[in-house]
Amino acid sequence: MAQVVGRGLAIGEFRIDLGDERLLGPHGPVKLGNKAFQVLVALAERDGRLLTKDKLFESVWDGMAVSESALTTTVRELRNALGDPSRHPRYIESVYGRGYRLIASVRPWDGKDLPSVQPSRAAQPAPKPEKAKGAPPRVVMGDFKDEAVTDTHPHAGDAMREEVLLGLSRFREIQVIANAAGIKGGGDRDYQLDATLLPDGNDVKIVARVHRLGDGGVVWAETMKLDGSGLGAGIEKIVRQIVGAALPALDQDVSIGIGDAAGSIFDRYLVAKRHSVEAQTRAEAEDAARELEAIVAEQPGFALAYPPLVRLYNIDYGYTALGSTSPVERARALELAKAGLAADRSHVHAYTVLGFCHLYHGEFDQAHSSFEHALERNPFNPVRLNEVATGMRYLGDFTRSRELIEQSRDIQPFADDNSQEDLGHLYMLEGDCDAAGKCFAKVTVASIWTELYAAICAHHKSPSKGIKAVDKWRKRVVDQWHRPIPPSSEEIFEWFRFHHPYKDDAGAKLIEAVKDALGVE
CATH class of the missing domain: 1.10.10.10 (Winged helix-like DNA-binding domain superfamily/Winged helix DNA-binding domain)
Incomplete structure (x- = not known):
């Protein structure tokens, strides 16, 4: 030391x-x-x-x-x-x-x-890596070596490789190459995914990795176990884990080194998408929205740019200016969501954002259909699974929501802040504030809704402590409100309802709890 x-x-x-x-x-x-x-x-x-x-x-x-x-x-x-x-x-x-x-x-x-x-x-800061080439990353499917387990699990490597290839092909953010002959050399956005199957008692251990073809740097690797008693179901679970975990690591690696003044459409999209998520002020979020609007105006067929733009318009510019979204922004969001889906009907994110737009407009049957289409087209993406699980909660299908949360957890075993909020929200809708509170206690950085839900749980357990928690949340809302005049309790409640589009009485328990905490009749 x-x-x-x-x-x-x-x-x-x-x-x-x-x-x-x-x-x-x-x-x-x-x-x-x-x-x-x-x-x-x-x-x-x-x-x-x-x-x-x-x-x-x-x-x-x-x-x-x-x-x-x-x-x-x-x-x-x-x-x-x-x-x-x-x-x-x-x-x-x-x-x-x-x-x-x-x-x-x-x-x-x-x-x-x-x-x-x-x-x-x-x-002086170290020089940035050479600028990426302005194109989506390419992923070569390497070998899935299974020589060590061929006696007990013949053809397991080939079966797993084909399933992973199929799973990756459903993601629109990458180009999947079936074999290395499809790429000569290796650029900044060229990757290879391979795996080795090894015996592990009666089971099989899979060591999978993704590395850059240019310099050989490993961007993701993981060891998983395949239960030998049920090969078919086991392979499906492993495929989900590989596909669901490798893509976020690859996406993060591509983002490294891209500055704020990228020139190609794809690079501009990456930068604008990052800014739309990381924006801390309304001005920053609006800048991201303007750039995304410019991209879809220049190239309407570039489907990737629509979802982050729809998100900004639907939820108060990424919750940087609470209460700023109005029916005008929601109408624009629905228009963009439909255009994005028309640009690429295989883009799963386009279906989930359209589903939320339909929810916000009270079009519950259309919302359900959009979410089902998303599941049908890509059951391997944990983020999309959680989005559909959220949609199902608003639609009142709590059983389906829980199944999807578990399915997502099978792909991405660790529970992050978003998944804890999702599970806690579900418990609250079911009326179990104690279980919900335990979920919210595990959240590292509380979103505006996590803090509200946690305050409601505290209010349920101890009204005196709950009032302090609700007042703290109310101050956060006032500090982030879109105009200098503080909102009334009634305005805050209406804003809460505007962002919680429950079908029928799906949110009845939570709505009443929020009313009670805010002192609204």
């Missing part, structure tokens, strides 16, 4: 001020969240030695059960603050599947040696 002298530690051109709990860089204080700061301190104190993920969860998150995505998101925030690209790191090295280590030298800092206001040449 690096010995701390005086105020903190020095790492390259950065200083960790432990007393003031802040990071100082060449241009002064660096904006950094509390978890990211704690991770940096933990890495610095290891002084170049490996810090495992388990140790980070134990120390930074106090052993709380959170998804691994919470850690990767925090490390990504830290890399951005340090100007440290993951492909060419100067500070943080990823030790695949295990954890991280700090590769920059660490020394004690007495508070006197402040970073220069003007960074030296050596302190």
Whole structure:
């Protein structure tokens, strides 16, 4: 462990001020969240030695059960603050599947040696990787080697490979190549997926991975077990896990290195989509909406750009300006959703966003049909499964919603914030506030609705504590309201209902609970 002298530690051109709990860089204080700061301190104190993920969860998150995505998101925030690209790191090295280590030298800092206001040449941010080529990523289906299990499971590798190929072909964000002969060399967006089947007692262990063809870098790998007693059902489960887990990792890898001034339609879409999700203000969200509108105006057949634009219009510009969505925005969203589906009827996301548009317009039969079409076209995408599960809750089919949540969990075993909110919402609609509260307690970063649901659960358990929780949530709504005049309790309730389009009495229990908490007649 690096010995701390005086105020903190020095790492390259950065200083960790432990007393003031802040990071100082060449241009002064660096904006950094509390978890990211704690991770940096933990890495610095290891002084170049490996810090495992388990140790980070134990120390930074106090052993709380959170998804691994919470850690990767925090490390990504830290890399951005340090100007440290993951492909060419100067500070943080990823030790695949295990954890991280700090590769920059660490020394004690007495508070006197402040970073220069003007960074030296050596302190300039590392050059960004070569700009991506402006096209969707291509994925080559490699070999699924099964020589080690052919005696007990003949043809298992070929069967699994074909199923994975079929599953990947349903995603519109990638191009699937059946064999390596389809790609010469390897560019920034060329990947290969392969797997090896190995004996594991009476079962079979599958080691799958996705790597870049250009430099061989592994972007995803996982070990899964195939139960030997039921080969057919087992292969289907493994296929779902491979398809559902590999795509998010590949999508994240493609996004690395794309700046904010990308030129091609696809790159512009990636940047605008990222901005639409990460926007912190209405101005930022509106900028993303304008760029997406420009893309669909220039190229109406580019189906990928429609869903993130529909999302912004439907939900208060990504909930950056609460109450800003009106029937005008909802009408535009429905128009765009229909156009997006017409541009590509195999794009599953187009069906789910259209389903939500129909919900918001009270067109429940059309919504149900859209969600069913989404399931039919791609049952391998955990995000889309959760979206359909949400739709089924609004339609009052709680049993189907739970089945889809479980199906999604089979593909993506860890429970992230969204899945905890989904399950908690379902419990609330069923009237089980105790079970719902346990779900919300596991959420790392509460959305505007998670905080409301958790407050309602607290109000159900203890009215005095619940009132404080509801008041805290109400203040958050007022602070993020789209106009300076604070909304009344009645306006807040109507806004809640506007974003919760339940069919018939599907949301009766939750609606009454919100009414009671807000003091609305």
